[in-house]
Amino acid sequence: MTSNCSHLTEVQQALISGQWPQAVTPELRAHATACNRCTQEILITQHLSAAKASAIAAAENEAPAAAPQLLWWRAQLRRRNAALAQAARPIAAAQIFAIAITAAAAIGLIATHWDFILSHTARASASSVSFSSFTALVGNWSLAPLILAITLVATLGGVALYLSTDRQ
Amino acid sequence: MNWEDAIPAIAIAHAAPVAEPAMDSEQFAEFYQRTSHPLWAYLARTSGDPALADDLMQESYIRFLGAGFPGGGNVASRSYLFRIGTNLLRDHWRRKRTVPLEDLPPDRSAARDLTGHTDSRLTLTPALAKLRPRDRQLLWLAHAENYSHREIAEITGLAAPSIRLLLFRARRQMAKLLQQEGAKIS
Numbered sequence: 141m142t143s144n145c146s147h148l149t150e151v152q153q154a155l156i157s158g159q160w161p162q163a164v165t166p167e168l169r170a171h172a173t174a175c176n177r178c179t180q181e182i183l184i185t186q187h188l189s190a191a192k193a194s195a196i197a198a199a200e201n202e203a204p205a206a207a208p209q210l211l212w213w214r215a216q217l218r219r220r221n222a223a224l225a226q227a228a229r230p231i232a233a234a235q236i237f238a239i240a241i242t243a244a245a246a247i248g249l250i251a252t253h254w255d256f257i258l259s260h261t262a263r264a265s266a267s268s269v270s271f272s273s274f275t276a277l278v279g280n281w282s283l284a285p286l287i288l289a290i291t292l293v294a295t296l297g298g299v300a301l302y303l304s305t306d307r308q
Numbered sequence: 309m310n311w312e313d314a315i316p317a318i319a320i321a322h323a324a325p326v327a328e329p330a331m332d333s334e335q336f337a338e339f340y341q342r343t344s345h346p347l348w349a350y351l352a353r354t355s356g357d358p359a360l361a362d363d364l365m366q367e368s369y370i371r372f373l374g375a376g377f378p379g380g381g382n383v384a385s386r387s388y389l390f391r392i393g394t395n396l397l398r399d400h401w402r403r404k405r406t407v408p409l410e411d412l413p414p415d416r417s418a419a420r421d422l423t424g425h426t427d428s429r430l431t432l433t434p435a436l437a438k439l440r441p442r443d444r445q446l447l448w449l450a451h452a453e454n455y456s457h458r459e460i461a462e463i464t465g466l467a468a469p470s471i472r473l474l475l476f477r478a479r480r481q482m483a484k485l486l487q488q489e490g491a492k493i494s
Contacts, residue, residue, distance in 0.1 A: 173493065184483060185452075188432070192452040222374075
């Protein structure tokens with residue numbers, strides 16, 4: 141199916157070196173007109189080579205699309221941006237981890253003190269004096285660690301959230 | 309201070325190491341002078357869109373520099389550049405039409421005449437327009453760039469053994485189309 145002609149290499153060499161048809165033997169020219177494979181080779185190579193030459197000539201006559209210095213500079217810039225993005229990847233992962241830990245701590249804190257929160261809420265609603273119950277809550281020194289933990293979690297969560305959105 | 313120093317180096321020292329550029333700016337300028345026109349001709353003729361060829365050529369060089377190609381001589385660098393261009397062209401076709409490259413209807417990627425040369429307009433351009441994009445690439449690499457089958461396989465990413473058969477088919481179709489357009493060997 142892809143059988144070659146014994147003269148094909150000779151024809152190809154003549155085409156590549158620009159010697160076709162002037163510098164080839166009459167026998168080779170006569171063969172090429174009769175050989176289907178060689179005819180294909182000559183037709184296509186001549187047309188595509190001419191197309192390449194005309195395209196190159198057109199490109200040379202037009203202003204260049206970009207100077208090589210500009211391309212080199214853009215490539216360096218892209219490399220540096222890629223390096224920075226690569227370096228920032230662990231930081232982003234750490235930020236996501238911090239947010240996850242903070243959220244887990246908040247949930248854990250609420251879960252462990254859920255009974256206390258429920259009972260205190262019930263007591264506060266029974267007394268129907270919300271402001272005084274809040275004062276009583278603050279005044280109760282046994283709740284100090286809980287309040288401190290909630291404040292800490294809220295602060296850390298805010299910082300982690302700020303850092304994760306800061307880059308945008 | 310030259311233009312290379314204008315790039316801020318802030319925080320680069322802390323950044324993870326990335327591939328070194330394939331060549332320095334002077335080597336690149338020389339490489340660009342030698343390869344830009346053939347690459348542009350290849351991209352423009354196989355895509356049929358000079359503006360697209362401009363864009364893809366620039367992107368090809370930027371990716372070439374960013375890839376940290378270890379070298380292997382000018383011939384290898386040139387092949388590597390054509391490979392990048394070929395991949396970008398293929399990505400462009402896939403993204404644009406979201407169908408496999410082989411299923412593209414030939415007339416949708418029709419090449420248009422770039423220079424207005426009579427011979428091109430009358431014979432080559434209509435013939436190229438009727439070929440599949442992949443066939444245009446294969447024929448151009450083989451007959452305009454004179455790449456070997458092995459080099460074409462590296463550039464296009466196709467299997468080396470299939471290049472011979474694919475080229476045979478593309479060549480036969482192209483010759484038939486050219487002859488239909490009235491082309492004769494000289």
